[in-house]
Amino acid sequence: MAQVYEAPLRDMRFVLHELFEGEDFGDLPHFGEFTPDLTDAILDEAARLTRDVLLPLNASGDAEGCTIENGVVRTPAGFRDAYAQFRDGGWAALSSPPEWGGQGLPETVNKLVEEMICAANLSFSLYPGLTHGATTAILGHASEDLKRAYLPKMVSGEWGGTMCLTEAHCGTDLGLLRTRAEPRGDGSFAVTGSKIFISSGDHDLTENIIHLVLARLPDAPRGVKGISLFLVPKLLPNDDGTCGPRNGVAVAGIEHKMGLKASATCQLAFEESIGWLVGEPNKGLAAMFTMMNAERVSVGIQGLGVGEIAYQSAVAYARERLQSRALSGTARPDLPADPIIVHPDVRRMLMTMRAYTEGSRALGQWVSRALDAEAHGADPETRQRASDFVAMMTPVVKALFTDLASETANLGVQIYGGHGFIREHGVEQFVRDARITQLYEGTNGVQALDLVGRKLGAHMGRYLRPFFHAVSAQLADAAKTSARDLAAWRSSLEQSFGMLQLSTGTIAQKALKDAEEAGAAATDYLRLVGLVGMGHCFLKAARIARHRLGEGTDEADFYTAKLATAGFFFDRILPQATAAFLSIKSGKRSLMALPADAF
Amino acid sequence: MKVLVPVKRVLDYNVKPRVKADGTGVDLANVKMSMNPFDEIAVEEAIRLKEKGVATEIVVVSIGEQKAQETLRTALAMGADRAILIVSEDKVEPLGVAKLLAKVAEAEQPGLVILGKQAIDDDNNQTGQMLGALLGWGQGTFASKVEVAGDSVDVTREVDGGLETVKLKTPAIVTTDLRLNEPRYASLPNIMKAKSKPLEQKTPADYGVDVTPRLTTVKVEEPAKRQAGVKVADVDELVGKLKTLGVVA
Ligand SMILES: Cc1cc2nc3c(=O)[nH]c(=O)nc-3n(C[C@H](O)[C@H](O)[C@H](O)COP(=O)(O)OP(=O)(O)OC[C@H]3O[C@@H](n4cnc5c(N)ncnc54)[C@H](O)[C@@H]3O)c2cc1C
Numbered sequence: 022m023a024q025v026y027e028a029p030l031r032d033m034r035f036v037l038h039e040l041f042e043g044e045d046f047g048d049l050p051h052f053g054e055f056t057p058d059l060t061d062a063i064l065d066e067a068a069r070l071t072r073d074v075l076l077p078l079n080a081s082g083d084a085e086g087c088t089i090e091n092g093v094v095r096t097p098a099g100f101r102d103a104y105a106q107f108r109d110g111g112w113a114a115l116s117s118p119p120e121w122g123g124q125g126l127p128e129t130v131n132k133l134v135e136e137m138i139c140a141a142n143l144s145f146s147l148y149p150g151l152t153h154g155a156t157t158a159i160l161g162h163a164s165e166d167l168k169r170a171y172l173p174k175m176v177s178g179e180w181g182g183t184m185c186l187t188e189a190h191c192g193t194d195l196g197l198l199r200t201r202a203e204p205r206g207d208g209s210f211a212v213t214g215s216k217i218f219i220s221s222g223d224h225d226l227t228e229n230i231i232h233l234v235l236a237r238l239p240d241a242p243r244g245v246k247g248i249s250l251f252l253v254p255k256l257l258p259n260d261d262g263t264c265g266p267r268n269g270v271a272v273a274g275i276e277h278k279m280g281l282k283a284s285a286t287c288q289l290a291f292e293e294s295i296g297w298l299v300g301e302p303n304k305g306l307a308a309m310f311t312m313m314n315a316e317r318v319s320v321g322i323q324g325l326g327v328g329e330i331a332y333q334s335a336v337a338y339a340r341e342r343l344q345s346r347a348l349s350g351t352a353r354p355d356l357p358a359d360p361i362i363v364h365p366d367v368r369r370m371l372m373t374m375r376a377y378t379e380g381s382r383a384l385g386q387w388v389s390r391a392l393d394a395e396a397h398g399a400d401p402e403t404r405q406r407a408s409d410f411v412a413m414m415t416p417v418v419k420a421l422f423t424d425l426a427s428e429t430a431n432l433g434v435q436i437y438g439g440h441g442f443i444r445e446h447g448v449e450q451f452v453r454d455a456r457i458t459q460l461y462e463g464t465n466g467v468q469a470l471d472l473v474g475r476k477l478g479a480h481m482g483r484y485l486r487p488f489f490h491a492v493s494a495q496l497a498d499a500a501k502t503s504a505r506d507l508a509a510w511r512s513s514l515e516q517s518f519g520m521l522q523l524s525t526g527t528i529a530q531k532a533l534k535d536a537e538e539a540g541a542a543a544t545d546y547l548r549l550v551g552l553v554g555m556g557h558c559f560l561k562a563a564r565i566a567r568h569r570l571g572e573g574t575d576e577a578d579f580y581t582a583k584l585a586t587a588g589f590f591f592d593r594i595l596p597q598a599t600a601a602f603l604s605i606k607s608g609k610r611s612l613m614a615l616p617a618d619a620f
Numbered sequence: 621m622k623v624l625v626p627v628k629r630v631l632d633y634n635v636k637p638r639v640k641a642d643g644t645g646v647d648l649a650n651v652k653m654s655m656n657p658f659d660e661i662a663v664e665e666a667i668r669l670k671e672k673g674v675a676t677e678i679v680v681v682s683i684g685e686q687k688a689q690e691t692l693r694t695a696l697a698m699g700a701d702r703a704i705l706i707v708s709e710d711k712v713e714p715l716g717v718a719k720l721l722a723k724v725a726e727a728e729q730p731g732l733v734i735l736g737k738q739a740i741d742d743d744n745n746q747t748g749q750m751l752g753a754l755l756g757w758g759q760g761t762f763a764s765k766v767e768v769a770g771d772s773v774d775v776t777r778e779v780d781g782g783l784e785t786v787k788l789k790t791p792a793i794v795t796t797d798l799r800l801n802e803p804r805y806a807s808l809p810n811i812m813k814a815k816s817k818p819l820e821q822k823t824p825a826d827y828g829v830d831v832t833p834r835l836t837t838v839k840v841e842e843p844a845k846r847q848a849g850v851k852v853a854d855v856d857e858l859v860g861k862l863k864t865l866g867v868v869a
Contacts, residue, residue: 031650054812058690058693059812059815061690062690062697062811063808063811066697066806069805070805073805106805110805110806110807110808111807111808111809111810115808124809575649576650578650
């Protein structure tokens with residue numbers, strides 16, 4: 022058994038077409054041409070491409086890793102061809118705007134395709150992923166001249182992109198940043214400094230790489246208010262758009278990593294490299310954060326992808342591995358032992374993995390709808406509501422999905438037993454790959470602080486409202502249900518929602534007096550929001566499934582399984598909400614009791 | 621030159637087929653369906669001929685249920701120009717298909733009809749040959765290479781003894797083998813464009829063809845399960861076993 026992955030197309034179509042039908046943010050005429058038959062055709066082809074082209078390079082890329090020789094970085098065997106196929110097929114330009122050569126897909130579809138790419142080959146996903154992030158920042162903040170010079174080739178995937186924030190002494194706290202930018206007198210700047218951990222910092226997939234670099238101007242204020250954003254190409258383009266001379270960007274080394282090995286993570290040295298200001302002086306962090314926010318949702322989706330392949334690989338093994346007999350009596354007398362999928366403890370693990378991935382996919386789709394509505398909603402009120410929802414859910418998607426992904430990947434290894442620990446089976450890679458998603462684009466701890474510190478209290482709790490309203494509305498709507506299972510699940514959700522409301526109030530109050538209280542509650546609070554969010558989606562899904570089964574459907578298997586997964590979520594996962602609630606309630610006292618020097 | 625490519629919607633080659641409990645056929649409810657892989661090769665070959673400037677238009681045609689539209693859209697997304705769907709919710713047998721294709725060929729006047737050598741659902745390997753007979757055109761089956769020169773086409777065929785090349789006068793019939801080419805993935809822009817390419821709907825009656833099945837399916841069942849093997853210690857034991865089985869004297 023090895024790495025097993027087929028895009029979960031049925032569940033994807035469920036979250037895309039059925040789960041939020043006619044709700045939330047209204048229809049978006051902007052995307053009228055993306056009818057279900059078209060989006061399904063896109064998903065089908067993406068499923069083929071990811072399975073046939075990217076998946077076969079996942080384990081080999083992990084084993085070989087990236088290499089550096091004489092300052093030139095090479096990706097593992099097969100990556101160049103796969104990237105060429107990916108780019109030529111127009112997949113690099115998926116969600117970019119058509120004005121710049123993109124395909125303008127809605128995020129709802131784009132995020133599903135991203136999930137497939139990340140499941141099949143997380144390392145690969147970073148090359149187009151970083152380029153897309155960089156184009157977003159350029160689109161949002163760069164001058165028209167810069168856009169014209171760089172966007173077309175970046176959107177098409179001919180040129181790559183990076184985001185260069187991190188330095189050796191400066192990760193979370195960007196205020197410590199030292200890279201400098203001196204005006205050259207002709208409107209351009211000379212950028213000098215050392216960056217580390219730069220994903221796709223150098224590689225052999227594209228002829229040029231466009232770095233977006235955070236640096237300080239000579240007269241910049243200290244701290245985060247003195248950071249500006251610069252566009253620094255690896256090769257300076259000639260006037261006709263072809264690649265010209267090198268621009269003083271050297272690869273000082275590549276990082277030796279726990280996982281994500283086929284992604285080139287580079288140390289870059291900028292030596293008076295010519296760059297151009299993107300956005301306004303000293304406003305670089307804000308510009309970078311438009312891109313970071315979009316990327317954070319995508320990192321959540323990375324986690325979901327890895328979780329899904331771990332789940333599928335575990336199911337395949339659990340069906341084939343024969344050990345012991347079922348507690349309920351022999352299930353397969355024709356075999357020397359029963360397949361391990363009969364054992365309740367193996368089921369517990371498989372169902373947990375399944376509930377996490379399905380729950381994340383549904384919640385991710387809800388946020389994707391908001392991303393689309395934020396940009397193209399019918400009226401300013403809708404756009405604002407969508408934007409508030411995105412602001413609130415971005416750290417949740419990033420941290421929750423990636424935490425669950427790590428747990429899922431670990432359960433995958435557990436299901437393989439000792440064989441999971443052996444590299445040839447390919448599933449320990451998921452643990453190593455999933456691990457990074459909890460760290461980069463802001464650690465999950467920092468995501469939780471963002472939720473509690475910036476989102477919870479802002480504008481009198483306005484960011485929370487769309488989420489709280491949606492959950493209350495469903496609870497009210499489902500109150501009439503006569504189905505006993507649905508009624509029980511509704512009441513579990515209602516309880517957890519009550520705990521979330523209480524916690525929200527407690528944290529808001531305590532934090533006014535003592536900021537450490539908010540910090541101490543943050544991670545549990547994020548988990549609580551995430552659990553309620555997934556519970557909301559599972560209740561919705563279960564109600565739809567029950568309805569379809571009642572009407573009569575030739576897809577009874579799918580909807581029955583949906584009900585089973587929802588049932589497991591409410592019985593076995595949602596109780597985590599109580600633990601989070603009690604932790605939050607205990608406050609910072611025991612958590613901060615031991616003085617730092619007593620450790 | 622116009623190229624006509626018939627395509628069939630079949631159970632996806634990655635799906636393990638399950639026989640229906642009542643033994644009337646293979647269970648197709650909610651399983652992934654795709655274009656017959658040999659037909660994908662046929663579409664690819666037509667597109668390559670168009671890219672070489674040999675073909676001017678590629679018409680794809682499918683006979684089957686409404687959902688076969690998806691298969692035609694896939695072909696359009698790969699690069700075909702227009703599509704014809706002859707709707708029949710009932711199964712149409714190879715002879716019925718060949719008769720319908722003959723009518724389409726008469727109407728469309730293609731220089732080449734490129735078909736898959738067989739469909740992976742029934743594995744009949746008949747339609748191309750029957751079509752050749754009905755139209756009275758030359759046929760080059762099991763093609764691993766197709767070269768058009770003027771008004772003839774050289775088809776290299778995979779035969780038991782190796783390769784054989786036949787020269788056919790166009791219009792002609794070609795059926796594809798696995799090694800002819802490797803079909804491309806549809807590009808995203810082409811998937812989007814496919815939506816607005818023409819897809820014409822017809823019925824067998826429009827062509828005056830009677831597609832009533834001539835065969836009755838008696839029973840469909842799974843192949844017998846393979847029995848577990850036994851390991852033998854050495855050659856002597858093997859020979860002994862073979863003798864008891866009566867395989868060797
Ligand atoms: C494989 C890989 C790829 C990467 N790609 C890129 C890239 O492309 N571009 C780029 O710029 N960077 C990249 N990074 C860097 C990454 O974003 C940082 O590692 C991350 O932001 C954390 O910074 P740090 O490692 O310095 O950790 P630190 O900031 O030192 O954090 C250490 C610990 O302290 C906690 N902590 C820090 N501050 C606080 C606080 N205020 N409150 C509570 N807890 C806190 C953190 O949560 C963490 O647990 C990459 C890193 C890796 C490993």
